Amino acid sequence: MAEEGPTALERFINGILPENPVYRQLLGMCPVLAVTNGVKPALTMAGATAFVLICANVVTSLIRGLLKPHLRILVFTLTIATFVTIADKFLAAYVYDMSKQLGPYVPLIIVNCIIIARCEVCASKQGVWTAFADGVGMSIGFALALLSIATVREILGSGTWFKLHVLPASWPGWGIMVLPPGAFLTLGILLGTAEWFGMRRRRAGKGQ
Amino acid sequence: MDTTITLIMLFISAALINNYVLHYFVGICSFLGVSRRVDMAFGMGCAVTFVMAIAAFLDWTLTYYILRPGAPLPAFVWRSLSGNPQASVDLSVLSYIVYIFVIAAAVQFVEMYIRKFFPALYRAFGVYLPLITTNCAILFACLEIMKHLQDSTALWSLPEALTLAVAGGLGYCLAICLMAGIREELDLCDVPKPLKGPGISLIIAGIMAMAFMGFTGVEKGLTTAITILLPK
Amino acid sequence: MSETNTKSGSYIGQAWLVILLSLAFGAALAGVQTSLSGRIAQNKQAETYSVIPQLAPGADESKTAEFILTGKDGKEARVYQALASDGSPKGWVVPASGQGFGDVIELLIGLSPDLSTITGLYVLNQKETPGLGDYVTGQDFRDRFKGRPTDKPIVIVKSEPQADNEVRAITGATISSESVSGIVNTALANLQEPIAQRSGPGAANLPAPGPATE
Numbered sequence: 046m047a048e049e050g051p052t053a054l055e056r057f058i059n060g061i062l063p064e065n066p067v068y069r070q071l072l073g074m075c076p077v078l079a080v081t082n083g084v085k086p087a088l089t090m091a092g093a094t095a096f097v098l099i100c101a102n103v104v105t106s107l108i109r110g111l112l113k114p115h116l117r118i119l120v121f122t123l124t125i126a127t128f129v130t131i132a133d134k135f136l137a138a139y140v141y142d143m144s145k146q147l148g149p150y151v152p153l154i155i156v157n158c159i160i161i162a163r164c165e166v167c168a169s170k171q172g173v174w175t176a177f178a179d180g181v182g183m184s185i186g187f188a189l190a191l192l193s194i195a196t197v198r199e200i201l202g203s204g205t206w207f208k209l210h211v212l213p214a215s216w217p218g219w220g221i222m223v224l225p226p227g228a229f230l231t232l233g234i235l236l237g238t239a240e241w242f243g244m245r246r247r248r249a250g251k252g253q
Numbered sequence: 254m255d256t257t258i259t260l261i262m263l264f265i266s267a268a269l270i271n272n273y274v275l276h277y278f279v280g281i282c283s284f285l286g287v288s289r290r291v292d293m294a295f296g297m298g299c300a301v302t303f304v305m306a307i308a309a310f311l312d313w314t315l316t317y318y319i320l321r322p323g324a325p326l327p328a329f330v331w332r333s334l335s336g337n338p339q340a341s342v343d344l345s346v347l348s349y350i351v352y353i354f355v356i357a358a359a360v361q362f363v364e365m366y367i368r369k370f371f372p373a374l375y376r377a378f379g380v381y382l383p384l385i386t387t388n389c390a391i392l393f394a395c396l397e398i399m400k401h402l403q404d405s406t407a408l409w410s411l412p413e414a415l416t417l418a419v420a421g422g423l424g425y426c427l428a429i430c431l432m433a434g435i436r437e438e439l440d441l442c443d444v445p446k447p448l449k450g451p452g453i454s455l456i457i458a459g460i461m462a463m464a465f466m467g468f469t470g471v472e473k474g475l476t477t478a479i480t481i482l483l484p485k
Numbered sequence: 486m487s488e489t490n491t492k493s494g495s496y497i498g499q500a501w502l503v504i505l506l507s508l509a510f511g512a513a514l515a516g517v518q519t520s521l522s523g524r525i526a527q528n529k530q531a532e533t534y535s536v537i538p539q540l541a542p543g544a545d546e547s548k549t550a551e552f553i554l555t556g557k558d559g560k561e562a563r564v565y566q567a568l569a570s571d572g573s574p575k576g577w578v579v580p581a582s583g584q585g586f587g588d589v590i591e592l593l594i595g596l597s598p599d600l601s602t603i604t605g606l607y608v609l610n611q612k613e614t615p616g617l618g619d620y621v622t623g624q625d626f627r628d629r630f631k632g633r634p635t636d637k638p639i640v641i642v643k644s645e646p647q648a649d650n651e652v653r654a655i656t657g658a659t660i661s662s663e664s665v666s667g668i669v670n671t672a673l674a675n676l677q678e679p680i681a682q683r684s685g686p687g688a689a690n691l692p693a694p695g696p697a698t699e
Contacts, residue, residue, distance in 0.1 A: 072282070108502070123510065127513065127514060130346060135517075233452050233453065346515070
C-alpha cells in the first residue's frame with residue numbers, strides 16, 4: 046500500500062466531491078469564471094478538459110518509468126499542449142459556434158493547474174488504470190463545479206437553462222450575472238457554501 | 254499620429270477597460286493566492302509584465318514569420334523543396350506548443366536575471382517565480398497576438414503586440430496590488446468563517462470588477478479627445 | 486544527488502524521450518491538421534458566406550467572389566461580390582469593424598449591385614451591454630438600415646426619422662447605435678469608390694476561392 050497509493054476506485058470517488066478540483070483544491074479557476082455564463086459553453090469546456098485530462102494522465106502513466114526528474118515538467122507540458130491542440134481543432138471542426146464563443150479559453154487548458162497537478166501527483170506515480178480513473182473522477186468533479194456555477198449564472202442572468210426558458214418572461218434578468226462581476230460573486234458565495242457544509246460535517250464528526 | 258492614437262487606446266483598453274484579471278479572468282490563481290503584502294504583489298506584477306513583454310516579442314516574431322497561415326519562411330522553404338511556386342504550408346497547428354515553450358524559456362531567463370541581480374527578491378519569491386509559467390495571463394496575451402495575426406489584411410505590427418503585452422501586464426499588476434492592499438486590511442475584519450480566504454477574496458474581486466466596469470465606453474470618448482488634443 | 490559530473494551526458498541521454506515524444510506528437514498533430522483543416526476552413530468561410538444570400542437577395546453563396554481592395558485610407562480590405570447561379574451580380578457585401586460601446590463590433594454591410602442603397606446589415610461579433618446594446622444584433626434595428634441611400638452619411642436620431650438617411654436609435658443604447666452607424670459610414674466612405682472601380686463593366690472577377698489557403 047505504501048508505494049501504490051490510493052486505489053483506482055478511491056481516486057475516482059475522491060475526484061468528484063471530497064477532493065473536488067475547484068471547490069476543495071481551488072485549482073483551475075480561470076475557465077470556471079470565464080465560460081460559465083451559459084450551461085452550454087460550460088459543458089463544452091468540461092468535455093474538452095476531460096478529454097485532455099484523461100489522455101494526458103494515460104500517456105504520462107504509460108511513460109512514467111522513463112521520466113527523469115529534470116525533464117518531467119517539460120514532458121507534461123508537451124503532452125498537454127498536444128492534446129489541447131487536438132481538442133481545439135476538433136471543437137473548431139464540429140461545433141464551430143461553441144469554439145468561437147469559448148475562444149481563447151480552450152488553449153488556456155494548457156495552463157490549467159488541475160491537469161499538471163494530476164500528472165504530477167497521480168499519473169507519474171501510479172499505473173494506467175488508476176491514472177485513468179483519477180482523470181475521470183477529476184473531470185466529473187470539474188464538470189460538476191462548472192455546471193453548478195453556470196446554472197446559477199444562467200438562470201439568474203437570463204432566465205434560461207441550456208437556452209431553454211425556465212423562469213417566467215416577467216423575470217427581469219440580472220444582467221450582472223452574465224457579466225464578469227457576477228462570475229466572481231457566484232463563485233465566492235458557492236465556495237463559502239461548500240466550506241460551510243464542510244465545516245458542519247467536520248463539527249458533526251468531532252462531536253461523535 | 255494615427256498609429257500613436259491606436260497604441261494609446263490599445264494600452265488603455267488592455268490595462269483598464271478590459272483588465273486581464275477583472276474582465277478576462279486570466280491570472281486568477283495567482284491573484285487569489287497573492288501575498289497579503291503590497292510590495293510582494295508589486296514585485297510579482299512587475300515580474301509577470303517583464304515575462305509578458307519578452308514572451309510577446311518572441312511570439313510575435315515566431316508567429317509572423319513562421320506560424321501564421323501564409324507565413325513567408327515556411328512557404329519559402331516548402332517551395333524551394335517541392336519546386337512548386339504555388340505550394341503553401343500552414344504550421345499554425347504548432348502554435349500552442351511553441352507559445353508555452355517560449356513562455357517557459359522567458360520565465361527561465363527572467364529567473365536567472367533576478368537570481369543574479371536581485372538575490373533578496375529571488376529568495377522572497379521562492380517557488381512562485383517558476384509558477385509564472387502557468388499564469389494564464391501570459392499565454393492569453395500570446396493568444397490575443399496570434400488572433401490578430403490571422404487575417405492577412407489586418408496584421409498587427411510588433412509595436413502593437415508589445416503594447417498589448419505590457420499594458421496587460423500592468424493591468425494585472427494594478428489588480429493584484431489593489432487586492433493585496435484590501436487583503437492587508439481584511440485581516441483586521443470579522444469575516445464570516447465559511448467565507449474566510451478565497452470566498453471573501455472572490456466577492457471583493459466581484460465588487461472590484463463592477464468598479465472597473467465603469468470604464469466601459471471610455472474608449473470612444475477618449476479616442477475623440479486624444480484626436481483633438483494631439484498635435485497633427 | 487551526484488548528477489553534476491555527468492550533466493552533459495545525462496542531458497543527452499534524457500533528451501531521447503523528449504525527441505521521441507515530439508516526433509510522435511508532431512505526427513499526431515499533422516494527422517489532425519490534415520484531416521480537419523478542410524472542415525475548419527469551411528466553417529470559417531460559411532460564417533460569412535451563409536449570410537450573403539440574406540444581404541443580397543437571389544445570390545448563390547457558393548458563387549461569391551472575393552476581392553482584396555485598397556481603401557481610401559491606404560489599408561487593404563476584403564470585400565465580397567454576391568453573384569447568382571448564372572453569374573449575374575446581385576450585390577456587394579463589405580465586412581467592417583470598429584469600436585462600439587463595449588468592445589469592437591464586427592459587421593457585414595450589404596449593398597445593392599450599383600452601390601446606391603444599403604440592402605441590409607448583419608452583426609458578426611459584438612460585446613455590447615446585454616439587454617441594451619446587444620439589440621444591435623436584432624432584426625428590428627438592422628432592418629432600419631435597409632433601403633438607406635449611400636450618398637449621405639447615416640445619422641442616428643432618437644425620434645422618428647425625417648430624412649431618408651436618418652435611422653432611429655435603440656432606446657437606451659444610443660452609443661451602440663451610433664457606433665454601428667459610424668462603422669457603416671466609415672466603411673462606405675473608405676470603400677465605395679474602390680468597389681465602383683472594381684465592378685466597372687469588363688472588370689475581370691477573381692476565381693471563387695476554395696478552402697482558405699492564405
